Amino acid sequence: MNNDFLIRFCDVSFRYESDNETPLPLAIKNINIDIKKGEFVAILGHNGSGKSTIAKLSNAIILPETGKIFVDGMDTADENLEYEIRQKVGVVFQNPDNQIVATIVEEDVAFGPENLGIEPKEIRQRVDDALKAVGMYEYRLHEPHKLSGGQKQRVAIAGVMAMQTDCIVLDEPTAMLDPKGREEVMKSLLRLNREMGKTVILITHYMDEAVKADRVIVMNGGNVVLDGTPKEVFAHEDVIENAGLELPDSAKLALMLKKKGVNLPDGILTPDEFIEGFKFSVSGGALN
Amino acid sequence: MIKDITIGQYFPGESFIHRLDARAKLIVVFLALVEIFLCKNFLSLALIVLFAVVSVAISKISFKVVFKGMKMIYFIIVLTSVLQIFYNDSGTVLLDWWKIKITTGGIFTAVFMAIRIITLILVSSLLTYTTSPTTLTDGISRLLSPLNKIKVPVDTLAMMMTIALRFIPTLIEEIDKIMNAQKARGADLDSGNLVQRAKALVPIFIPLFVNSFRRAYELAFAMECRCYNGNNKRTRMKQMKFSWRDAVAFVVIAVMLAGIILLNYFFGAVI
Ligand SMILES: Nc1ncnc2c1ncn2[C@@H]1O[C@H](COP(=O)(O)OP(=O)(O)OP(=O)(O)O)[C@@H](O)[C@H]1O
Numbered sequence: 001m002n003n004d005f006l007i008r009f010c011d012v013s014f015r016y017e018s019d020n021e022t023p024l025p026l027a028i029k030n031i032n033i034d035i036k037k038g039e040f041v042a043i044l045g046h047n048g049s050g051k052s053t054i055a056k057l058s059n060a061i062i063l064p065e066t067g068k069i070f071v072d073g074m075d076t077a078d079e080n081l082e083y084e085i086r087q088k089v090g091v092v093f094q095n096p097d098n099q100i101v102a103t104i105v106e107e108d109v110a111f112g113p114e115n116l117g118i119e120p121k122e123i124r125q126r127v128d129d130a131l132k133a134v135g136m137y138e139y140r141l142h143e144p145h146k147l148s149g150g151q152k153q154r155v156a157i158a159g160v161m162a163m164q165t166d167c168i169v170l171d172e173p174t175a176m177l178d179p180k181g182r183e184e185v186m187k188s189l190l191r192l193n194r195e196m197g198k199t200v201i202l203i204t205h206y207m208d209e210a211v212k213a214d215r216v217i218v219m220n221g222g223n224v225v226l227d228g229t230p231k232e233v234f235a236h237e238d239v240i241e242n243a244g245l246e247l248p249d250s251a252k253l254a255l256m257l258k259k260k261g262v263n264l265p266d267g268i269l270t271p272d273e274f275i276e277g278f279k280f281s282v283s284g285g286a287l288n
Numbered sequence: 289m290i291k292d293i294t295i296g297q298y299f300p301g302e303s304f305i306h307r308l309d310a311r312a313k314l315i316v317v318f319l320a321l322v323e324i325f326l327c328k329n330f331l332s333l334a335l336i337v338l339f340a341v342v343s344v345a346i347s348k349i350s351f352k353v354v355f356k357g358m359k360m361i362y363f364i365i366v367l368t369s370v371l372q373i374f375y376n377d378s379g380t381v382l383l384d385w386w387k388i389k390i391t392t393g394g395i396f397t398a399v400f401m402a403i404r405i406i407t408l409i410l411v412s413s414l415l416t417y418t419t420s421p422t423t424l425t426d427g428i429s430r431l432l433s434p435l436n437k438i439k440v441p442v443d444t445l446a447m448m449m450t451i452a453l454r455f456i457p458t459l460i461e462e463i464d465k466i467m468n469a470q471k472a473r474g475a476d477l478d479s480g481n482l483v484q485r486a487k488a489l490v491p492i493f494i495p496l497f498v499n500s501f502r503r504a505y506e507l508a509f510a511m512e513c514r515c516y517n518g519n520n521k522r523t524r525m526k527q528m529k530f531s532w533r534d535a536v537a538f539v540v541i542a543v544m545l546a547g548i549i550l551l552n553y554f555f556g557a558v559i
């Protein structure tokens with residue numbers, strides 16, 4: 001067992017239980033994913049491609065039909081390890097409404113650490129830190145049902161952050177956020193990853209978020225179709241389109257310009273890279 | 289309209305009442321409720337009304353909010369009072385017509401009952417207005433913790449209560465949403481006889497039930513994810529500590545008890 005891997009999916013297949021005789025098709029088809037400690041991984045895929053299913057598999061909420069999943073070397077199928085696994089991997093689900101347990105924001109954020117038996121003082125510290133990190137500190141005494149969708153989303157993220165797990169899996173955490181909120185959440189995730197060394201798995205529909213990750217995994221119909229650095233993954237325009245996705249805006253623009261004969265370098269993904277490339281090509285063009 | 293219900297709601301604050309320990313508050317409120325029933329004449333009743341009104345004033349929760357919250361209960365108050373008028377036939381007769389007989393005794397009792405119920409609600413809603421539901425359930429579970437010894441799962445029951453409280457507003461919102469969605473599709477919910485109206489409610493409650501099960505399922509996942517399993521030793525962020533405030537509250541409620549007994553004794557019972 002290689003100890004550098006935090007989460008390993010080994011030939012994992014999974015299907016949801018059907019309400020009638022005919023079994024449902026596989027939601028996850030024989031996938032292999034190894035996630036290293038400290039990695040920032042983005043998972044992309046169209047609706048129903050199996051992203052949320054991966055999130056649930058990663059901390060023993062559901063178990064694979066065939067294959068094995070290991071979290072820090074622990075088999076998720078082993079019931080005795082459930083508690084330890086969940087101390088390693090925290091999951092923020094898609095719908096914030098159904099994850100908030102308590103009737104006051106700060107009490108909800110405290111729920112996880114309380115379950116772990118942390119000292120009251122330490123819990124207070126963690127709760128305040130987590131709420132500040134997601135920009136919800138002023139709302140700590142509010143009732144969750146009176147918050148907007150995006151605010152609830154942030155509380156749900158804080159709730160998992162306060163558990164201080166080694167790895168955080170977030171299922172479309174920014175889906176309900178406005179651009180500014182998205183940026184803030186993205187920033188705090190990057191900080192968690194870069195400064196505190198946490199492993200982050202971000203399930204998203206936003207390409208500009210995926211570009212900031214160390215690694216991008218593209219799902220299509222329960223299969224992993226691409227897995228690599230953003231540069232490697234977004235070089236496969238055809239596969240991306242086949243998976244029902246689009247390239248990041250800057251990459252799209254660069255590609256369009258290149259087709260029109262503008263001389264731009266390959267692998268442009270972000271606005272900054274685009275500007276650099278464009279400057280280079282304009283100055284180069286002037287020299288010619 | 290459905291959202292106007294404020295009973296059971298919590299209004300955060302920093303007042304003396306807010307800062308009482310939840311356990312102390314529960315005991316004091318319980319004693320106050322007992323005292324309300326001990327009142328036998330208008331003087332002792334006035335004393336407890338004074339206590340309730342002063343408590344609300346100290347809590348800095350506006351009387352408007354408190355009385356708005358009672359709206360749903362006015363009906364019950366009026367009904368009990370009216371029943372008292374007809375039921376009780378002591379004192380001088382004021383009106384005697386056909387089978388209806390109204391007496392001074394009846395009116396006294398009716399007024400007495402009305403004040404009693406209003407005070408009852410005032411005191412008990414002050415409890416929920418000034419204590420967060422989580423703290424409240426925490427307090428209850430601490431008070432009941434001796435029951436753990438006879439294998440009553442107090443903590444689990446407290447968790448169930450917290451979740452119920454947490455989801456009541458969510459479900460109310462959902463009912464509103466579904467009703468509007470059905471109305472938008474042309475459902476007629478407000479007219480017809482009782483049977484027709486009851487039938488019109490079926491398409492509201494079916495989606496509500498289906499959604500509730502889905503919610504419960506997802507919530508269970510989320511709770512498991514956050515390491516809840518119903519039997520681990522949980523710590524709490526907010527420690528409960530008795531302070532001088534709680535002592536003051538106990539003294540006040542004890543003095544009240546003595547006062548009520550004395551007033552009852554010296555001025556006789558009218559009820
Ligand atoms: N509880 C369930 N019961 C039955 N089938 C399910 C259930 N949840 C998901 N599925 C099916 O499993 C497949 C994968 O679903 P999953 O939720 O993982 O998709 P997703 O990639 O997260 O999609 P989205 O982008 O919409 O969130 C889908 O075909 C879906 O219909």
Ligand SMILES: [Mg+2]
Pocket residue numbers: 051052053094171
């Ligand atoms: Mg999903």
